Amino acid sequence: PPVAAVIPAAGRGVRLGPGAPKALRALNGTPMLIHAARALAASRAVSLVVVVAPPDGAAEVKSLLDAHALPGGTPSGSLGRTDFLVVPGGDTRQESVRLGLDALPPEYGIVLVHDAARPLVPVDTVDTVIEAVRDGARAVVPALPLADTVKEVEPATEPGTPEPVVATPVRARLRAVQTPQGFDRETLVRAHEKVTDDVTDDASMVERLGERVVVVPGHEEAFKVTRPLDLVLAEAVLARRRL
């Protein structure tokens, strides 16, 4: 089945500091969202990209995508042979993804969901996820082993207070998950209809349905741009790629 990608890009990105919505901030002069859209369009399998824009920014996002899709105006990996749609987003990431899914034409049987905040995901990672869905998995998550040991704590009610440790999960069994996460469309739509809990990724909604979710290797360069230091790292990665 044809593959579409939904990019939730409606977040404000407060942890990055004051300024434009996160997806519209520039990396080496190009908005993060454009990098992310190109990364998905670089996969031959992806034929439609649905961008979920900030609710009051859909027109701006549309003209941004149009500008970067102009032939001759962009390097390889442009949006030239990939269609895109822009829809306004919602208050939460989940709502934004749902609005993106609602806009998908019926022929797309496989859906990727990719954070605009992961602008540098390599095309090989995108293709690995798609391949696993094509091989029969209903939900596929790219992920990496952790460098840090992780502790579960009883969160402090006042900032700055020491927090009691509750547990230390075995690090070797933990994975840090990235995007694009890939889904059989029907499964993801069902998850969005039935699961209303507050979750931080799409795969966990599918887990709540009791469906099997599998992990494939992620990539260091698929990291999420969240804090100011991440912008420095992202620009360094881009500079290295140009060599």
Ligand code: C5P
């Ligand atoms: O906040 P977080 O970094 O988890 O956001 C992940 C992605 O979800 C970002 O690309 C952000 O733009 C998107 N998002 C959204 N709608 C919201 C909140 C976040 O599309 N209301």
